[in-house]
Amino acid sequence: MIVVLVEVTPAGEVVETSREAMTFARDLAAAGGGVPIDAVVVGHPDDALVGTLASYGARRVHALTGPAYESFSGAAWAAGLMAVRERAGAVVVTAAGTARGNEVLAHVAARSGLPMAANVVSFSSLSPFTVTRQVVGGAALEEMSLSQRPAIFTLAGHAVEATPAATAGAGELVVETPDVADADLLARVVSTEEPEPDLSGTLKSARVVVGAGRGAGSAEGFDDLLELAELLDASLGVSRVVTSLGWRPHHEQVGQTGSRISPDLYIPCGISGAIQHWAGCSSAKVILAINTDPDAPMVTKATHAVIGDLHEIIPAVNAEIRRRRG
Structure with a gap:
């Protein structure tokens, strides 16, 4: 049994x-x-x-x-x-x-x-x-x-x-x-607090994850990425450098010291793909990388890749999704 x-x-x-x-x-x-x-x-x-x-x-x-x-x-x-x-x-x-x-x-x-x-x-x-x-x-x-x-x-x-x-x-x-x-x-949950509203609450079980790395540029550079995540009903995941710089909270981190994810689709944007990050996302069924560097590890390992600046590509993708949805 x-x-x-x-x-x-x-x-x-x-x-x-x-x-x-x-x-x-x-x-x-x-x-x-x-x-x-x-x-x-x-x-x-x-x-x-x-x-x-x-x-x-x-x-x-x-x-x-x-x-x-x-x-x-x-x-x-x-x-x-x-x-x-x-x-x-x-x-x-x-x-x-x-x-x-x-x-x-x-x-x-x-x-x-x-x-x-x-x-x-x-x-x-x-x-x-x-x-x-x-x-x-x-x-x-x-x-x-x-x-x-x-x-x-x-x-x-x-x-x-x-x-x-x-x-x-x-x-x-x-x-x-x-x-x-x-x-x-002796060790038990004594209280719980609701996290601030974000798109990472279901990161480990998400079917679609939008990833963001150093290429986001700053804490203010996530608006288009967050919009894409919302349009795709996706969770947001980030690289370690993003959390180390204080741009996003640690619970959104994907990698060896963060969450391991296994989505149907992972869209890492501006993420080079260091082995520590790859350890957290390698189980994704399809990886669509967006990066300016065609030789970045994430690009070479991805299922598909788009070479270019995420700040130009993501707004265009968002606009096309909105257009198709009327």
């Missing part, structure tokens, strides 16, 4: 990367002869949420409830997830490779004394269970065998396309309140 930790938005919807994790788990289950899949959520899911998870193949939806689960704690969530796994006898524990997914499953692996494969993109064998995962910030791929049980791993964002199951699962809701030790609550 496979257990999937599922993350839920404040609005009570399954996050896209967790839908992908359910899809991957279903592929894995089918390869193993159709073993069941159980989802684990934190809090009280409504009927719509349970129905969504059932549509992705969940046999049961385990809801972790109680005071210990009212705010995020990696150790507490791990304790609850382990309690579900042990009762269910699951041989695989997985989650999306988000900040929370990686933290919780790292706790599970440490407590179980087992290895964990982070940011898996595919599996090639069940015996031994062999996966391919992103390493070095996504700049390389590594093959890893998880011979012990349970096999513990997280799935890299957009490694698979989230698709509902051909046949829905039963979606039986099981409300649980596993015990959590006081020590597991």
